[in-house]
Amino acid sequence: MSGVRVRFSPAPTGELHVGSARTALFNWLYARHHGGVFALRIEDTDRERSRTEWVEQIPGILQWLGLDIDEGPVLQSERFDEYRAAADGLVERGFAYECFCTPGELEAKHESAKKAGRTPGYDGTCRDLTEEERAAKAAEGRPRSIRFRTPDDGSSSFVDAIRGEVAVEWSTISDFVIVRSDGNPIFFLANAVDDLAMDITHVIRGEDLLDSTHRVLALRRALSERDEPIYAHLPLILAPDRSKLSKRHGAVALEDFRDAGYLPEAILNYLSLLGWGDDEGREVMTADEIVAAFDLDGVTHAAAAFDHKKLDWVNGEWMRRLTLDDVEVRALPYAQARYGAGIDRGVFKEALRIGQERAVTLVSLVEQMDFLFLADEKFTVDEDSWEKLAATERAGEVLDAVATHLADCEWTLEAVDLRPVLEPLGVKPRKALPAVYTAVEGRHAGLPLFDSIHLLGRDRSLARVHAARQRLGGEDTRWPCPSG
């Protein structure tokens, strides 16, 4: 035990965003690298936005990613008494005070501050009320919240493990609410209290929380004299266009990637590459390898853009690394969701065998099997592919020859090889075969043709070729009579 204790503390307000997942990952990597503890804490102090369904989903999706949790989850919603007691103590000792301003008044203060070119914030109206004034305001039935008193001058600073010293003038930070008028605590308070209670030694989180650190630290100092944790603020993950990564950029939640057929190993691997780099330049790495190589001094400072293309490459690398049995286990749920539970497992495994090395995701791998597992009446031919077929030189003759051959050849993989069939026609396999792919598989690019035909069976294969021949029309040759 190194004494390192880190926590991942998401707010349960939706599915886990990749940015949050990356934060969780870096915390986990740090804990594992240093032999420390990785705890999960749910920051659900906002009862309006937090939902229990999200709370319940978080451990599961972290487990899917491969991050095992040592402690927790600690639910802040179950610790309101602690926060309330801490707040009361702060009021007693003069670090915080009761505020009776109404939402309308506060909004007006913000507006006027903005107009005056100052940082919008609290103006200190209730800072130094006498006991009588407080009683009077309370008697009016005004809302009562608790605010933390920030210093009027001087500056706040702390040493960030990634960025070095970060300082800011206190004059830019106004008194902030730590307990809502409904009695519920605010993030800053719960955060400070719990990091103390949980003996957190390193706070690794997104850069979006950098500015709030001054407030949390001020609170912590008012609550305890114990050593402060080391803070490390991770660069943010941006969308490909460097804007905020949101749903309009496609998949953003871990669940989205899982549903899209990405492997957890690949997601973990790719996420580790955003904001960190291996000293030896390795890119495709196992979780164990990353754990061994990871440390905070290797974390970059600049925000990184999410690159779906590179993720696809990493996922492809991982797809090829899996054993066939493993691919089967992982792809089966996707196949059953698409084709029903009754698919032929033998055919499925053969299709996986020929498809594994060319698939980007589990979903794309399964989709290549539509021609095998979709009911015949649902089989469709891709329009672009059909145009290519129609434009293929001597397409009719090729299809005729193929049909003739498949009609009475031996049904082995060797015998359904169509290259010898094409030879007498004098057409190149490269030129002519895509048309046959289209006829049989519904698209000009797909699983290897001869294996596919072999798996599909004689009747279905012939039916596909015949259908294509018919649709192609034009001057018929001698089909269906045997040729040459």
Add this chain to the structure above:
RNA sequence: GCCCCCAUCGUCCAGCGGCCUAGGACGCCGCCCUUUCAAGGCGGUAACGGGGAUUCGAAUUCCCCUGGGGGCACCA
């Protein structure tokens, strides 16, 4: 508006005063391989945002500008 953080190829990551005519990876382009598409092999394209300063010497240090991001809530 104010405050904070950041700044090397399109993207991710190397580089931490001379080894840089700036390296690797993804992408992209070309060639090879090839039953399609991939995969694989080989080659190529492409960057230190601008201006000062320090220094014999700056991608590397400092300052300014510009640009990008974040924050300024009874959200976290």
